[in-house]
Amino acid sequence: MAVLPLLTACQPGNPSNPATTTSLQPATLDEGLKLGVLLPITGDLAPVGQPMVAVLPLLVDQVNACGGVNQAPVTLIIEDTQTDPGSGMEAMSKLVEVNRVHGVVGAIASSVSSGAVDVAVRNRIPLLSPGSTSPIFTERAKEDDFRGYWARTAPPDRYQAAALAQLAIDRGYDRISTIAINNDYGVGFEQAFVNAFENLGGTVINQANPTRYDPKATTFDSEIAAAFGDSPDAVLAILYPETGSLLLRSAYQQGLTDGVQLLLTDGVKTESFPDDVGQTADGSYIVSGAIGTVPGASGTGLEALTALWEETQDTSIGAFVPHAWDAGALLILAAQAAGSHDGEAIMAELRSVAGGDGVEVSDVCEGLALLREGTAINYQGASGNVDIDEYGDVVGNYDVWTVTDEGAIAVIEQIRLD
Structure with missing residues (x-):
């Protein structure tokens, strides 16, 4: 088949007056597959979202170079959620109603996905998140709120919370307090951690009055006083990068972090976070020695993706980048399997290409070639095997990371769950 031209369209935007959501007509093959991207380019999660956005054009370039999907090129349309539920809802509405995309990769902030998924379900458009990890989505799926139009390539936080709770116990941190961003992600993680930690014999000293901070806050004096008071062995801080760096810097400046171990999560595992929090008077990093967890990537496709990333990007591959690649790949493969846009x-084929008894493939172009021949596949992703269960969830593995004395992020351990 002839190589098809690239038709990638990167169109960030934030429409102020989205049209009323209506059910769309079935897509036709001749217009080509249109994938929406609903990720944060700006706002609190921008350091996490920007590398995820960057990997998806690499995927589309590769797919279009090997023949596209259903004999047509793939178009990518990118919208910025601004890490804000309202802006995210407007962006999702634009993708569905104006751009008429056939599937969407996104979002990562669980509070954004909570609204976006309702737009997806009403319009029968699959939404595949590479980073919304709140347990609330599993609960909603069990109530059949999503009718199959929701899935994610990152595992829910009930797994990560259990892994972090065990890590804390293993390190001898028996009395912990928590502070969490007050949204679906923060509260969901906090609650899952409390259950897991106390089941292991630990004590969460502020369980009766959990400390949560407003995502739009700029000062955190009362919150950090509550979280770091009462002499905890460690503080579990469930944060986003921008507000989280301000919060931890303020805690240090008030002398509250001395002798307290910081436990962090996936939301702040970015190269820039230690610098954003800042340094002490002697030049050491405030968060040096902090430890945390993040959904890891250990799939058979990771080596090839890492090589591609290093050829084209000037930063190391970030957290959730493999999960974003896999989310886009699954939507592309499902469209080819369906022979339809x-x-x-696409939704009906998503779980079949992600798992099952088909030929195992980690290369997207190889998978597309097999599907064109009528051969079933089982996609083995860069993040993991991405076997999606009936509630749209995957089981993942976790990296344990720390901040070195030089202010670098280093993975020091893996926790395997699959």
Whole structure:
């Protein structure tokens, strides 16, 4: 088949007056597969979201170079959620109603995905998140709120919270307090951690009155006093990068972090976070020695993705970048398996290409070639095997990371769950 031209369109935007959501007509093959991207380019999660956005054009370039999907090129349309639920809802509405995409990769902030998924379900468009990890989505899926139009390539936080709770116990931190960003992600992680930690015999000293901070806050004096008071062995801080760096810098400046171990999560595992929090008077990093967890990537496709990333980007591959690649790949493969760009048809094939008894493939182009021949596949992703269960969840593995004395992020251990 002839190599098809690239038709990638990067169109960030934030429409102020989205049209009323209506059910769309089935997509036709001749217009080509259109993938929406609903990720944060700006706002609190921008350091996490920007590398995830950057990997998806690499995927589309590769797919279009090997023949596209259903004999047509793939188009990518990117919208910035601004890490804000309202802006995210407007962006999702634009993707569905104006751009008429056939599937969407996003979002990562669970509070954004909570609204976006409702737009997806009403319009029968699959939404595949590479980073929204709140347990609330599993609960909603069990109530059949999503009718199959929701899935994620990052595992839910009930797994990560259990891994972090065990890590804390293993390190001898028996009395812990928590502070969490007050949204679906922060509260969901906090609650899952409390349950797991106390089941292991630990004590969460502020369980009866959990400390949560406003995502739009700029000062955190009362919150950090509550979280770091009462002499905890460690503080579990469930944060986003921008507000989290301000919060931890303030805690240090008030002398509250001395002798307290910091436990962090995936939301702040970025190269820039130690610098954003800052340094002490002697030049050491405030968060030096902090430890945390993050969904890891250990799939058979990781080596090839890492090589591609290093050829084209000037930063190391970030957290959730493999999960974003896999989310886009699954939507592309499902469309080819369906022989259709209709959202309902793509949804119906999503779990079959992600798992099952088909030929195992980690290369997207190889998978597309097999599907064109009528051969079933089982995609083995860069993040993991991405076997999606009936509630749209995957089981993942976790990296344990720390901040070195030089202010670098270093992975020091893996926790395997699959």
